[in-house]
Amino acid sequence: MKKVFGRTRTLRDTHTHYCPGCGHGIAHRLVAEVIDELGIRERTIGIAPVGCAVLAYYYWDLDICEAPHGRPPAVATGMKSVNPKNIVFTYQGDGDLAAIGFNETIHAANRGENITVIFINNAIYGMTGGQMAPTTLCGQVTATTPSGRNAERYGQPIHVAELLGHLPGVTFSSRVALSDIPNIMKTKQAIKKAFQAQMDGKGFSIVEVLSPCPTYWRKTPVEALKFIKKDMTKIFPLGVFKE
Amino acid sequence: MGKVVINPARCKGCKLCIEVCPRNVLVPSSKNNHLGIYVVEPKKVGECTGCSRCAMICPDVAIEVYR
DSSP, X not given: OOEEEOOOTTBOSSOOOSOTTOHHHHHHHHHHHHHHHHTOGGGEEEEEOSSGGGGGGGTBSSEEEEOSTTXXXXXXXXXXXXXXXXXXXXXXXXXXXXXXXXXXXHHHHHHTOSOEXXXXXXXXXXXXXXXXXXXXXXXXXXXXXXXXXXXXXXXXXXXXXXXXXXXXXXXXXXXXXXXXXXXXXXXXXXXXXXXXXXXXXXXXXXXXXXXXXXXXXTSOHHXXXXXXXIIIHHHSOOEEEEO | OOXXXXXXXXXXXXXXXXXXXXXXXXXXXXXXXXXXXXXEEEOSGGGOOOOXXXXXXXXXXXEEEEO
């Protein structure tokens, strides 16, 4: 019998600290597979965020730099400027990219920095204990909105992929989901296109990945995937917003 | 004809693989791993077609598929 599915070279064979059913594990695998398929492992530098994925440097067998909260696009700008031949990507959550680091993100995108951003949107602050994030859905119960997010008080969730898609410096902006097998395959294709855009020197590319957080959504892993499919994709429509 | 191999040390028992398997090959077992988690194991081994759906959804890359 021939092996048809196994761990890819860039993904270290180690235990991860993520909760059961967390989408980060799937996203890590997809990024690792894309890097190996494009054959760019030796010249790729990743920037890890602050958030649940803060220990990403233990899981990818790549050169990884850790950045302060929200600052991966700024660090990536420096990395890319020093040696433009390197492939530089950031891996950020919604608290990191859409809250404290939105300034860095939007200016890096507007400058058209030739970097790739993998944006994991799970509509909540995972590492700090399930507080409301800018991307939390209206009515969603979190630690800081116990009666559900109220749009009058806190506004509507931020649509990052659409927002950045309007900027001229952005060459690829797409929203995908980890809700089922076809969407996981589409996510891999989107990540590959984003890396390809950077390799072609086109400019800023971002992939927003709707990812499950069963622990702080207070759901089982299976229910969490159904929540993405039924509720989350209604508010955050999937698609390519710029290519 | 396919075969799935699950690494019990990596399995966190989220059961997403059981949900996506079209032939209901996988079941929760009564065996604990070192974390005290009841790991998933293949039961109806002959039914497996090696479609890799379980491996694609596994967040911990605990599954290897042979065909």
